[in-house]
Structures are given as structure tokens and as C-alpha cells.
Amino acid sequence: MIYNDEELESADSQKNENTATYILRLFITGASPNSVRAMSNIKNICDTYLKDKYQLEVIDVYQQPKMAETEQIIALPMLVIKSAIPERRLIGDMSDKGKVLRGLGLKFNDWEIE
Amino acid sequence: MAETQKNKSNRSGLPYLHKSNSGISGLDEITGGGLPTGRPTLLCGEAGSGKTLMSVEFIVRGALEYNEPGVFMAFEEKAEELAMNVASLGFDLQKLQQDKKIRVDHVHIERSEIEETGEYDLDGLFIRLGHAIDSIGAKRVVLDTIENLFSGLSNQNILRAELRRLFHWLKSKGVTAIITAERGEGKLTRQGLEEYVSDCVILLDHRIVNQISTRRLRIVKYRGSVHGTNEYPFLIDEEGISVLPVTSLLLEKEVSMERVSSGIKSLDKMLGGEGFYKGSSILVSGTAGTGKTSIASYFANEACKRKERCIYFAFEESPNQIIRNMKSINIDLKKHVDDGFLLFNASRPTLYGLEMHLVSIYKMIRKFKPSVVILDPITNLITVGSVSEVKAMLIRLIDFLQDEQITVMFTALTLNTVVNEQTDEGVSSLVDSWLYVRDIELDGERNRGMYIMKSRGMNHSNQIREFIITDEGIDLMDLYLGPDGVLTGSARESQQLREKTGEALKNQAANRMDREISRKRKVLEAKISSLTTEFESIEEELNKVYLEETLKKQISDNNKEQILNLRTGQSKKKNDDDAN
Structure with missing residues (x-):
């Protein structure tokens, strides 16, 4: 992807500001099994690997259907990593820990050593 | 059609399948009223076959004409791109x-x-679609092309299960939906969507034969409804999609007793005195340069003069050319064009395939609503199709025109001078009237003769007429039979002159005889009168003698009596008595 200078700058500054802070947004659908699993899985992962370095916002799409269009939601549950550049999206119940961590931008080693 | 179906079902008292008008011209006729209401329809076809356009038209027409709001979910194009693409059809998506x-x-x-990290479902799509439907109270939904999900998400099992759920959900929502899909190898869709959407499947096709492209549509299945099963050509133009209406297989046409003049008085006279039947089909065939176009122009001119509309489909000449040429025989077509009664449509046959020609002809007829249509000449269509194809096309055209009570005139070129029964693209058996114009070569001259080969349902002349084109226009000369058969051109003229001379001589002879007779009569009359006079004088003579005789006799009788009286002495007494 090609960014022009301005975008790069602003992206950099944002990154600097939020150093070591992950802004996460989890979209779920009420209390469906997938949603419940995704919530507990992501909480576990965050607490284990990103302790105190993250903000997690859980949104029930049923409550805010407009979000579905603006956020381009198709598959649920979905985790949007807002702090990543470009914004990254993970779908599923977050049971594949390796993929979630890779998606979060954590090095493979980080979690394997611990 | 929908109406008739409704009535039928009502009569039987059973519940029937509701249909929603698609608003796409022709499609509703093939499907008998439109797409199944409240059910999904699968629209599949290759890239560029018009799937997106047809589905957009379904949504837009629904919103504009049937007051059914619609949701268009585009998986391929962005909303702006889509709006731009369909703006050329006059659809203002932004405003809508x-x-x-x-x-x-x-x-x-x-x-x-996207990273897949475990189990997921497509609830997001459901919510999104549900929200869109509810926000405008949509009755129609298009998913174009949902198969794109398969390239975006990798878990096929989940996708398939979710799609099945989606289609069920659409049904339960009661929206009439179109789902488009790419055509797959050996099956209707790449991802086998036909397994899930099984109420109505429509297949679009874009075929190139002999470098000429034809778009076709076929209804593969339509549960709970009768439908046309043929492949129907369709056209995409500046007004959207038009599907060619069904060829009616029934021969149950309304017929008219009304007659229309051909514009040539003497030809009308040959046709039972009144011309062609309204809504009939007329074929004018003939060799090159025999005046087929002129006859057609006369017919068009006559229709326009009656203030009826006429479309002239020219496959050989440009409108201006025809107008100029017809001016030379005293027909002003330009005026009719300006007045809006005459519409020219000139195109080379090779412009597109036969079916496309047919669709465009249909469209123009539907729009202009003429009462007379002229195709000049149909022979050229053979360059874009085989004889049987041209025939099939013309059958459909004639069917359509009969339905609409439009009189049609075809012209056709025959290459051989022998009248061939199978001539003229085989349409001679389809048409109601067939005029044949041919060259008659005689005495180093080429003249035109017109035959009426057939004219159904009217008393028509069996004679060959000489067909003359002059600065004043067209005329048919009465049949001229000389001692050597039918005479044409200068042979006819000279024979006419010869006969005129003979006539004059004969007249003179007769006059002389008349005079002789009158002279004789005068002589006779003179004689009669002299004899009468003679007879009268003789008669008088005889009368005189006779009178004298009588007088004499009377006097002598008197004398005799007096003498007798004197002798008897009574005479005195008698005389006294007489005195008393």
C-alpha cells in the first residue's frame, strides 16, 4: 500500500502516542456461543500478553446495526485492531491463539518463550 | 398475464404463487408475471452478460414503478461506481x-x-442486510455477487451453511430477492449456489456467432409456475434491458375486416377494390430495379396521409437517399418525417445479429406505435443468418405485428427471374398478400409487370398488369391483350395506335354507309308521296262519278213519283194536303 507523506506522518505520531497500547474493538452478536467464546479467548490473550497495555471495547452489533455498514462487517465475531497500521481484522472465536497473536503484531517468539 | 393467472387460481380456489413484476420489458411476459414474490431468484451468467444491470433495473423499476423500495448489496462495485455505471441508463441512484x-x-x-481465528458466522451480513431492509421498508433485495464471499473468506463449510441460512432468512423476511452468480464450469454457478436457491433460476448468456454477438436469457427453472423455456434474446441499450417477448405458438389472432389502401388506386382495384386487410402482412418481391421500394414508399405515404404512423426500416439505403429518390416519383416523404408520422430507421444488417434486429424493431414499434411497418429489404438479413433463422425471425415479427394489428410490408429481392415457390426467405407462405414485380423483356425493352401471387381472403385479379413509374408516380396499366399475347411498353403503345387507326377507318366507312342509307330513304319517301297524290286524285275522280250517279237516280225517282201522282189524280189532293 502506498501512503502519501501526510498520512505517514500522522500514522507515525499516532503510533508514538499509543506506544505499547493496543486499541481493540470486538464486535459480537449478543450472547451467541461464538461471541461468548471470542470474548473469553481475547480477554485471556490480552491479559496474558498485553497486560495493562490494551483497551478493549466490546460492541454488540445487534444493538448498533448501523455499525455493521460503516465498519464493513460481514463475519462475526470480529476483532478490529484499531491501533495497527493498517487496521487489522480478525474474525472467528479467537481460538487460534497463534493467529490472534500474529494479528496483534506480537512476535511469534514472545509468546512461545513465555 | 399476471391478471389472467390470478383469475385462474381464484377460480380453482387454491392458493397460488404471487409474482412481482420485474419492470424489465419482456421478462414479465416470459415468466408470466414476474419473479416469485418473497422468494430468492438466482441470476447467473458469464462475466459481462448483464447480471448486474438486470438486477439494478429490477431494484430501480421496483422503486419507481411499483413502489417497492429495494436494497442493493454490492459485493463487487462501490456505490459510486455503480451509480456512475447505471447513470447512462438514466437511473439516478443518488436521488433514489x-x-x-x-x-x-x-x-x-x-x-x-482478514485473519480467521476460529469459528465464525455471517451474522454481520444478516444484521447489515436486515437493518438496510428495515430502514426503508424494502420489498426487493439484490445480492450482487454473493459468491465474492468465497474469495474473501476461506472456510467453505461455514460459508455454505451460512448461505443456506441466509436464503432461508430472506424468505422468512418476505423480500423478493435476486442473487447473482458467475457461471461455473459445467454447472450454473461457480460455487453451486443453485443448490440453495431453487425457486427460480435465470441464466444469462452472451454468445458470439460469426463475429456477431447476441445476448440470450433462459429460465432454467421456476417452481410453481409455467414459464417460457426457450432462449430469449435480449438487448441492452440506453433504456435498460428488453427481453424479446414470447413467440406465441397459438394462432388465435384477432382479425380485422378493415381495409387499408396501398396508395396505388389501380392496385387497390386489383385487390378487390379496397386494398389490403389491416393487420395483414404483405410481401413485395421482385428482381432488381423493379420498383419495390417505390411501392413500399407509396404505401408509407398513404398511411401518413391518413394521419397514421409508419416506421420504415431500411436495410439498404439511408433515409435521405430514400427521400431524395422518392421525390423523383412525386412522393414527399420529408414532410411526413417532419410531421412526425414517418420514422426512418436505417441500419446495416451486419450491425448486429438477427435477434438483436428483432428486439430493436420490437422496441421501436412499442415506442412509436405505428399502424404500418415497412422492412426494406428483408433479403439483406440473410447476410447475418441462415435462411431458416431469417424465417424464424420473420415468423416472430409477423406474429407480433398481427397481435398489434399493424400492417407490415416486406420487400424482397429475387435473384432469378423464374418464379420460385420457395423464394423470398421462405416467407411467402407466411404472408397474407404477395405481390410480385418482374421484368418482362419484349422487343428490346425491359418493362415491369406486376402479379398478385396471392391475397388471402379477398377477390383479387389474376391478371398481369404493366407497372409504370413516371414523374407523376406509379400507375398500373390495364392488361393489354394483343394478337400475340400480353403487350407491354412501346409494343403496347404501337398496338394501341394501330388499333386507333383501324378504328378511325372503320368509323369513316360506317359514316358513308349511313349517308347512303339516308339518301335512299329520301328517294323512297319522295316516291311514296307522289304515289299517294296520284291515288288521291283518282279517288276523287271516282267519288265524283259516284255522287253524280246517286244524284241523277234521286232526281229521276222524284220525277217518276210526280208523274205517277198526276196520273191517279191524287196529286191535287195530295198537293192540298200538303198546302194544309
């Missing part, structure tokens, strides 16, 4: 969206941006 008549939602899905 502002008016809450339709809603366009672009679904962006990119595999590289």
Missing part, C-alpha cells in the same frame, strides 16, 4: 437513495486484511 427508495450498500471484503 436520498428519497429512501433504494439503498445501496457496498460490501468490501479483502482476504489479505
Whole structure:
């Protein structure tokens, strides 16, 4: 992807500001099994690997259907990593820990050593 | 059609399948009223076959004409791109969206941006669609092309299960939906969507034969409804999609007793005195340069003079050429064009395939509503199709025109001078009237003769007429029979002159005889009168003698009596008595 200078700058500054802070947004659908699993899985992962370095916002799409269009939601549950550049999206119940961590931008080693 | 179906079902008292008019011209006729209401329809076809356009038209027409708002979910194009693409058809998607008549939602899905980390479902799509439907009260939904999900998401099992759920959900929502899909190898869709959407499947096709493209549509299945099963050609132009209406297989046409003049008085006289039947089909065939176009122009001119509309489909000459040429025989077509009664449509046959020609002819007829249509000449169509194809096309055209009570005149070129029964693209058996114009070569001259080969349902002349084109226009000369058969051109003229001379001589002879007779009569009359006079004088003579005789006799009788009286002495007494 090609960014022009301005975008790069602003992206950099944002990154600097939020150093070591992950802004996460989890979209779920009420209390469906997938949603419940995704919530507990992501909480576990965050607490284990990103302790105190993250903000997690859980949104029930049923409550805010407009979000579905603006956020381009198709598959649920979905985790949007807002702090990543470009914004990254993970779908599923977050049971594949390796993929979630890779998606979060954590090095493979980080979690394997611990 | 929908109406008739409704009535039928009502009569039987059973519940029937409701249909929603698609608003796409022709499609509703093939499907007998439109797409199944409240059910999904699968629209599949190759790239560029017109799937997106047809589905957009379904949504827009629904919103504009049937007051059924619609949701268009685009998986391929962005809303702006879509709006731009269909703007050429005059659809203003932006405005319709502002008016809450339709809603366009672009679904962006990119595999590289998405990581799958376990079980998921497509609830997001459901919620999104549900919200869009509810926000405008949509009755129609289009998913174009939902198969894109398969390239965005990798878990086929989940996708298939979810799609099945989606289609059930659409049904339960009661929306009439179109789902488009790419045509797959050996099956209707790449991902086998036909397994899930099974109520109505429509297949679009774009075929190139002999470098000429034809778009076709076929209804593969339609549960709970009768439908046309043929492949129907369709056209995409500046007014959207038009599907060629069904060829009616029934021969149950309304017929008219009304007659229309051919514009040539003497030809009308040959046709039972009144011309052709309204709504009939007329074929004018003939060799090159025999005046087929002129006859057609006369017919067009006559229709326009009656203030009826006429479309002239020219496959050989440009409108200006025809107008100029017809001016030379005293027909002013330009005036009719300016007055809006005459419409020229000139195109080379090779412009597109036969079916496309037919569709465009249909469209123009539907729009202009003429009462007379002319195709000049149909022979050229053979360059874009085989004889049987041309015949099939013309059958459909004639069917359609009869339905609409439009009189049609075809012209056709015959290459051989022998009248061939199978001539003229085989349409001679289809048409109601067939005029044949041919060259008659005689005495180093080429003249035109016109035959009426057939004219159904009227008393028509069996004679060959000489067909003359002059600065004043067309005329048919009465049949001229000389001692050597039918005479034409200068042979006819000279024979006429010869006969005129003979006539004059004969007249003179007769005059002389008359005079002789009158002279004789005068002589006779003189004689008669002299004899009468003679007779009268003789008669008088005889009368005189006779009178004298009588007088003499009377006097002598008197004398005799007096003498007798004197002798008897009574005479005195008698005389006294007489004195007393």
C-alpha cells in the first residue's frame, strides 16, 4: 500500500502516542456461543500478553446495526485492531491463539518463550 | 398475464404463487408475471452478460414503478461506481437513495486484511442486510455477487451453511430477492449456489456467432409456475434491458375486416377494390430495379396521409437517399418525417445479429406505435443468418405485428427471374398478400409487370398488369391483350395506335354507309308521296262519278213519283194536303 507523506506522518505520531497500547474493538452478536467464546479467548490473550497495555471495547452489533455498514462487517465475531497500521481484522472465536497473536503484531517468539 | 393467472387460481380456489413484476420489458411476459414474490431468484451468467444491470433495473423499476423500495448489496462495485455505471441508463441512484427508495450498500471484503481465528458466522451480513431492509421498508433485495464471499473468506463449510441460512432468512423476511452468480464450469454457478436457491433460476448468456454477438436469457427453472423455456434474446441499450417477448405458438389472432389502401388506386382495384386487410402482412418481391421500394414508399405515404404512423426500416439505403429518390416519383416523404408520422430507421444488417434486429424493431414499434411497418429489404438479413433463422425471425415479427394489428410490408429481392415457390426467405407462405414485380423483356425493352401471387381472403385479379413509374408516380396499366399475347411498353403503345387507326377507318366507312342509307330513304319517301297524290286524285275522280250517279237516280225517282201522282189524280189532293 502506498501512503502519501501526510498520512505517514500522522500514522507515525499516532503510533508514538499509543506506544505499547493496543486499541481493540470486538464486535459480537449478543450472547451467541461464538461471541461468548471470542470474548473469553481475547480477554485471556490480552491479559496474558498485553497486560495493562490494551483497551478493549466490546460492541454488540445487534444493538448498533448501523455499525455493521460503516465498519464493513460481514463475519462475526470480529476483532478490529484499531491501533495497527493498517487496521487489522480478525474474525472467528479467537481460538487460534497463534493467529490472534500474529494479528496483534506480537512476535511469534514472545509468546512461545513465555 | 399476471391478471389472467390470478383469475385462474381464484377460480380453482387454491392458493397460488404471487409474482412481482420485474419492470424489465419482456421478462414479465416470459415468466408470466414476474419473479416469485418473497422468494430468492438466482441470476447467473458469464462475466459481462448483464447480471448486474438486470438486477439494478429490477431494484430501480421496483422503486419507481411499483413502489417497492429495494436494497442493493454490492459485493463487487462501490456505490459510486455503480451509480456512475447505471447513470447512462438514466437511473439516478443518488436521488433514489436520498428519497429512501433504494439503498445501496457496498460490501468490501479483502482476504489479505482478514485473519480467521476460529469459528465464525455471517451474522454481520444478516444484521447489515436486515437493518438496510428495515430502514426503508424494502420489498426487493439484490445480492450482487454473493459468491465474492468465497474469495474473501476461506472456510467453505461455514460459508455454505451460512448461505443456506441466509436464503432461508430472506424468505422468512418476505423480500423478493435476486442473487447473482458467475457461471461455473459445467454447472450454473461457480460455487453451486443453485443448490440453495431453487425457486427460480435465470441464466444469462452472451454468445458470439460469426463475429456477431447476441445476448440470450433462459429460465432454467421456476417452481410453481409455467414459464417460457426457450432462449430469449435480449438487448441492452440506453433504456435498460428488453427481453424479446414470447413467440406465441397459438394462432388465435384477432382479425380485422378493415381495409387499408396501398396508395396505388389501380392496385387497390386489383385487390378487390379496397386494398389490403389491416393487420395483414404483405410481401413485395421482385428482381432488381423493379420498383419495390417505390411501392413500399407509396404505401408509407398513404398511411401518413391518413394521419397514421409508419416506421420504415431500411436495410439498404439511408433515409435521405430514400427521400431524395422518392421525390423523383412525386412522393414527399420529408414532410411526413417532419410531421412526425414517418420514422426512418436505417441500419446495416451486419450491425448486429438477427435477434438483436428483432428486439430493436420490437422496441421501436412499442415506442412509436405505428399502424404500418415497412422492412426494406428483408433479403439483406440473410447476410447475418441462415435462411431458416431469417424465417424464424420473420415468423416472430409477423406474429407480433398481427397481435398489434399493424400492417407490415416486406420487400424482397429475387435473384432469378423464374418464379420460385420457395423464394423470398421462405416467407411467402407466411404472408397474407404477395405481390410480385418482374421484368418482362419484349422487343428490346425491359418493362415491369406486376402479379398478385396471392391475397388471402379477398377477390383479387389474376391478371398481369404493366407497372409504370413516371414523374407523376406509379400507375398500373390495364392488361393489354394483343394478337400475340400480353403487350407491354412501346409494343403496347404501337398496338394501341394501330388499333386507333383501324378504328378511325372503320368509323369513316360506317359514316358513308349511313349517308347512303339516308339518301335512299329520301328517294323512297319522295316516291311514296307522289304515289299517294296520284291515288288521291283518282279517288276523287271516282267519288265524283259516284255522287253524280246517286244524284241523277234521286232526281229521276222524284220525277217518276210526280208523274205517277198526276196520273191517279191524287196529286191535287195530295198537293192540298200538303198546302194544309
